[in-house]
Amino acid sequence: MSKVPRIPNLGGAKTFVLHRPHPTVQAITRQLSAIGLETVGCWPELPAEVLAADFVFFDADLGFDEQFPWKPGEAPMPLVALIGSEAPGRIEWALSHQADAQLLKPVGNAGVYSALLIARQSFEARKLQASEISSLRLRVAERQTIVRAVEALSKGAGDGRAYAQLRSLAMSWQISVEEAARRIVAMTEEEGGDDQSHRA
């Protein structure tokens, strides 16, 4: 996990509140200003500047996909759902956008600060997990390359020793085993003119 600063420095962070003009927006804006954030209210569309926002609060009651300049679940910043009606369809829709935290309407005197911190932490965790998953996927996709590299290195010496050699090459080149396997397969192909695909 990346190290989160412990005094959460939210000063000057920019927040968009996607909600029709309503006392709820005033209550959220008051709390955000007290914490030290800059707030922009908008409805029904999010302006282009939203891509540079630090947080987006959105109305789960009247919201719809076309309001967002990103696909559901791919927001580049933490999202907080503002939930009034607990109709299952609306909750399902808010979930499809992967809200990182929620705030129940009507919004009173508190709740925004914890929503900000929870949203930020779960957004960061989700981002980290996604990048780990994608790097693992890439590595899994290289299984066949490893088999072929081991084959190329073994030359009668046995698979165990060939794999150990592959690992030690990866270490000395300071790259992953998969990357080393790709290099070896490429070298073998250059030598043997083999042009088979090496991806699983």
Added chain:
Amino acid sequence: MRAIADINADRSSGIELVPVERDPQSNADRYATLCEDIFRTSSARHVVGCVTSWSRKETIPVLEKAGGMLWYACPYEGFEANEHVVYMHACPNQHLVPLMAHVVPRFGANGFLLGSNYIWGWEMNRVARDLIADAGGKVLGERYLRIGETDVSRLIAEIRATRPNFILNNLIGTSSYAFLAAYRDLAAEDAAFSPENCPVISCNLTEGELPAIGESGKGHLSVGPYFAPRPAAFASSFEASAYASVQVMADVLSRKPDAGPAEFSKAFAGQRFSTRLGPIGIDAHSQHATLPVIIGRIADGFFEVVSREDEVAPDPYLSRYDPAKTFGRPRLRVVS
């Protein structure tokens, strides 16, 4: 009460305030019920009171239900901004942060953290841990005592063993007095623990407690928006801040007698109030006061002013806290 009497005696104020008194006798469970009682049995909607954060948090739901307003005249740990509360005493950027900024370059950055076992101690020490890390220091110990506990021998032994540069004291009442007395005995045995070498620093210690602390407080540090000059207008910053609360309240009510919380927030915007704490502003969003920050050293029954900064704007969530500004350029750290 003195502020109310003064305002009622001042014909130019144009209003008369009628006090309704209830005494919860420091029992945290009685604050909410007595506050409810005030709202039910009288037309009063403004409450000046509460000392601990615990009592304030107990009172808030009652204020929200009745549309009442609490004028809170004690330092607290920050991270709150309720529109039914006006925070008239210091929050962390007006007490702990400047106190640490004063202490670290003079004594060192390694601290020992003490607290009574409730929200003030927990949250203050949490912020202090971060500040100490930012200053390049180490937390050499963090210990809590239950409220009222006076056996401090283990704390003293741990402090003696770890040899910190300063001790942050968030103990309250008798625990705090017992600790200061035992710490003075330690200093008599080993000068490394004298106030000149390793001070005890506090954010809530006022003149009101000096008689109970006696000689053992001498030389240690505290911070607040007011320390009583001699002769003093007020006994402590709590009193001065309560007086200022009534002044601001009367000022707004004289212009708009039926003002509720929303109108108060509007009345604070861009306005400066002349009070016994000096001219102060109140941030319309967070309802925290802009206050002087004074660091005081305990002398014979009073505080000597060590430093003073006027009109420090509140930042209850430490959103504008900048380690480089507070402690100078970042120190080198060992990277493992």
